Amino acid sequence: MEIKIMKNILDRNQNKANEVRNLLTSKGVLMVNIISSPGAGKTTLLERTCEELGGKFRIGVIEGDITTDRDAQRLKKYDIPIVVINTEGGCHLDSHSISKVLDSFDLRNLDVLFVENVGNLICPSQFDLGEAFKLAIVSTTEGDDKPGKYPMLFREARAVLLNKIDLIPYTNFNSGSFKSDLKKVNAQVPLFEISCTKGDGLKEWYEWISEKIIISR
Amino acid sequence: MEIKIMKNILDRNQNKANEVRNLLTSKGVLMVNIISSPGAGKTTLLERTCEELGGKFRIGVIEGDITTDRDAQRLKKYDIPIVVINTEGGCHLDSHSISKVLDSFDLRNLDVLFVENVGNLICPSQFDLGEAFKLAIVSTTEGDDKPGKYPMLFREARAVLLNKIDLIPYTNFNSGSFKSDLKKVNAQVPLFEISCTKGDGLKEWYEWISEKIIISR
Numbered sequence: 001m002e003i004k005i006m007k008n009i010l011d012r013n014q015n016k017a018n019e020v021r022n023l024l025t026s027k028g029v030l031m032v033n034i035i036s037s038p039g040a041g042k043t044t045l046l047e048r049t050c051e052e053l054g055g056k057f058r059i060g061v062i063e064g065d066i067t068t069d070r071d072a073q074r075l076k077k078y079d080i081p082i083v084v085i086n087t088e089g090g091c092h093l094d095s096h097s098i099s100k101v102l103d104s105f106d107l108r109n110l111d112v113l114f115v116e117n118v119g120n121l122i123c124p125s126q127f128d129l130g131e132a133f134k135l136a137i138v139s140t141t142e143g144d145d146k147p148g149k150y151p152m153l154f155r156e157a158r159a160v161l162l163n164k165i166d167l168i169p170y171t172n173f174n175s176g177s178f179k180s181d182l183k184k185v186n187a188q189v190p191l192f193e194i195s196c197t198k199g200d201g202l203k204e205w206y207e208w209i210s211e212k213i214i215i216s217r
Numbered sequence: 218m219e220i221k222i223m224k225n226i227l228d229r230n231q232n233k234a235n236e237v238r239n240l241l242t243s244k245g246v247l248m249v250n251i252i253s254s255p256g257a258g259k260t261t262l263l264e265r266t267c268e269e270l271g272g273k274f275r276i277g278v279i280e281g282d283i284t285t286d287r288d289a290q291r292l293k294k295y296d297i298p299i300v301v302i303n304t305e306g307g308c309h310l311d312s313h314s315i316s317k318v319l320d321s322f323d324l325r326n327l328d329v330l331f332v333e334n335v336g337n338l339i340c341p342s343q344f345d346l347g348e349a350f351k352l353a354i355v356s357t358t359e360g361d362d363k364p365g366k367y368p369m370l371f372r373e374a375r376a377v378l379l380n381k382i383d384l385i386p387y388t389n390f391n392s393g394s395f396k397s398d399l400k401k402v403n404a405q406v407p408l409f410e411i412s413c414t415k416g417d418g419l420k421e422w423y424e425w426i427s428e429k430i431i432i433s434r
Contacts, residue, residue: 037254037255037256037336037338037359038254038338038359038360038363038366038367039254039356039358039359039360039362039363040359065366066339066366066367066368066369067366067368068365068366070362070365070366089339089343089369091308091337091339091340118339119254119338119339119366119367120308120337120338120339120340121254121255121336121337122283122306122308122335122336122337122340123308123337123339123340126306139256139358141256141356141358141381141384142254142255142256142257143255143256145256145287146255146256148285148287149255149282149283149284149285149287149336150255150283150336151283151284152283152306164358166387167358167384167387167388170383170384170387171384171414172414197388197389
């Protein structure tokens with residue numbers, strides 16, 4: 001019985017996700033679903049990306065958080081449209097919550113809509129929000145074993161950002177193990193090795209995401 | 218309907234958790250449910266604790282993982298009973314899975330049973346496994362805003378371990394903000410500031426957990 005219910009939930013989520021995707025495609029808006037553990041650097045990546053690409057593209061953000069609007073507060077200074085979804089205990093966003101808040105955006109005046117999902121390496125990877133693609137962020141301080149131990153997200157992701165590379169010297173993170181594990185679950189996925197606080201490696205990320213935004217317009 | 222089903226799941230989980238708790242109490246075994254984000258240091262804490270307390274107490278471990286037995290492999294060298302529960306995509310352990318594996322342990326010859334839950338700061342905090350108490354681990358590299366943004370676990374935890382304090386100099390972690398946020402969600406909870414890799418602050422943790430084990434015998 002539980003399995004059937006779960007299937008119903010996923011089916012209804014998928015139907016709404018398809019609607020959302022059709023709407024965004026028709027408006028030429030690229031929606032990116034950003035997923036990571038708590039504190040891996042999703043908001044800092046958005047800060048950096050708004051700084052660098054805010055003058056080039058019209059950016060919007062949906063902030064998924066269990067409670068509080070702290071991440072949204074950090075992005076206020078970029079003068080972009082931001083909507084917060086508080087899940088009130090819920091461990092992931094779904095396509096229905098996304099669909100409801102899309103009305104708050106002027107989609108004709110948007111090139112890219114970043115969705116910062118709830119900080120969770122597991123549940124969000126199972127829910128299609130209607131995004132163009134999922135983006136995985138993982139930080140070096142979480143250890144090099146994450147692609148092997150939490151394969152779902154890494155399998156689903158269109159790109160992987162390995163953040164906090166500036167902290168590698170102070171940890172036992174093994175880049176070789178990380179890359180070989182990642183290859184096993186997703187052989188072709190592009191990997192960006194970055195430090196959002198120091199700025200390392202971000203140029204390649206800006207180029208990659210810019211290309212994706214331009215193609216989807 | 219979803220809410221009703223969820224309540225049924227939680228009710229059934231709670232009933233089984235009570236059974237598990239009664240059984241463990243009758244055998245004098247302290248079960249500790251360890252919860253954190255991926256890579257916050259649950260396994261490293263267990264390694265350290267087995268090293269230090271393995272001669273003093275009879276320790277058992279249940280390793281909850283989505284897939285792989287990597288964490289269990291890391292603990293094999295301590296020659297303690299370990300059972301792995303692979304959730305195959307599931308984002309948390311529940312009391313039924315715990316109940317099923319308890320048969321694999323000789324409970325009369327156990328003082329403490331550590332349960333390493335799936336790496337997830339959200340879902341595991343909602344499921345009683347029949348533990349004596351939950352233990353929260355959070356690492357400095359995840360940022361100082363975690364108690365405010367993910368209050369459920371911090372509210373439920375009997376103790377909080379702040380790990381990776383050796384990395385504070387390389388991050389923007391603010392200890393004052395962290396402690397003030399933690400106080401707001403759980404004013405009385407003991408906080409241990411530790412580094413599992415360097416060994417800092419672990420003495421206080423060993424003393425605290427030893428006392429809990431002795432009391433429950």
